[in-house]
Amino acid sequence: MVTAKVWVLKKHFEGFPKPSDFEMKQVALANLKDGELLLESVFLSVDPYMRPYSKRDMKEGDVMIGTQVARIVESKNPAFAVGTFVVANRGWRTHFISDGKDLNLLPAGWPESLPKSLALGTVGMPGLTAYVGLFEICKMKPGETVLVNAAAGAVGSVVGQLAKIGGCKVVGCAGSDSKVAYLKNIGFDEAFNYKTVASLDEALRKASPDGYDCFFDNVGGEFASIAINHMKKFGRIAVCGAISQYNDSVPQKGPYIQIPMIFNELSMKGFIVSSWHNHREEGVKALLKWVLEGKLKYHEQVTERFENMPAAFIGMLKGENLGKAVVKV
């Protein structure tokens, strides 16, 4: 019999999550029935959405939700061989049983040399978010100027590079000087540290005096309120995330966006990448190709050991990650 370790939400988060809000438990798994598989998580993803999702959709005692790259260690299902790696959405668990219906194989053509953890990042859900947000929501065109915040993270770093591949000028911001240096290194035209600039308004104007055609917003709050005043006529805003608000106990207040939206005839659209599953195959294929061609660079913040899941999650929310935050079990 196999015993799985799982992390549960012990206490609903108040403000920033803290280690005592989580509890690790042991769960005995049943013996496999015909058609079932036993899997072990190899890499687990920690993502910002887990914070607002827990408040709206979870109760205390629930296993933390999330995605993993897992390896099949025992199979009573002839469609799945032992040793196969898959992407699953089974939460913060070391081991789990599946009937195979909820598993996705790694994309075709995945070379042995490429880290499988990228299926949780640049060639996974965050990369696809960048792809859908830029091409389908912003409808980015060559020659335009694109602004992205949380630019050194999993989604933002792909946004900037895809915009460069698409022939745009790219401006990004991030929360440390080393992140800003990384952005320049991967091809951003302009980058600044939003925590240390004297004025966000000035920094945005200096980076692109003519304004922005597309704004890929991962952050919301104050930054978005200022950036909206720098949009060009008919600019498009992809509302991807609002991480500056996820840990707020008291909702932030305006300034409000209607006046600049009207004057500049802006379009603003929120999206959830999983609703765009009809673009998944095409998007993942393109991302993998760009990675293999060396046009799309990646960095991962790998935390070792399942026991450190809460620390990796809290660290990511605090901005300690460069690129995609994952845990190596």
Ligand SMILES: NC(=O)C1=CN([C@@H]2O[C@H](COP(=O)(O)OP(=O)(O)OC[C@H]3O[C@@H](n4cnc5c(N)ncnc54)[C@H](OP(=O)(O)O)[C@@H]3O)[C@@H](O)[C@H]2O)C=CC1
């Ligand atoms: N709509 C969708 O379907 C999806 C949306 N998202 C959203 O995209 C955004 C980025 O996600 P992801 O790339 O996975 O995460 P990241 O890898 O970018 O990690 C989160 C980053 O957010 C930044 N951050 C944290 N707090 C603040 C703050 N108060 N103000 C500004 N920046 C902050 C930190 O970077 P820094 O050091 O720069 O502050 C941190 O590293 C999130 O808002 C997420 O919810 C992600 C996936 C799918």
Ligand SMILES: CCCCCC(=O)/C=C/[C@@H]1[C@@H](C/C=C\CCCC(=O)O)[C@@H](O)C[C@H]1O
């Ligand atoms: C809940 C706020 C989500 C913030 C944006 C984000 O990071 C989205 C990530 C999605 C995530 C969606 C999780 C919950 C939203 C539920 C919406 C619904 O259908 O009711 C998950 O699907 C992976 C990312 O696509």
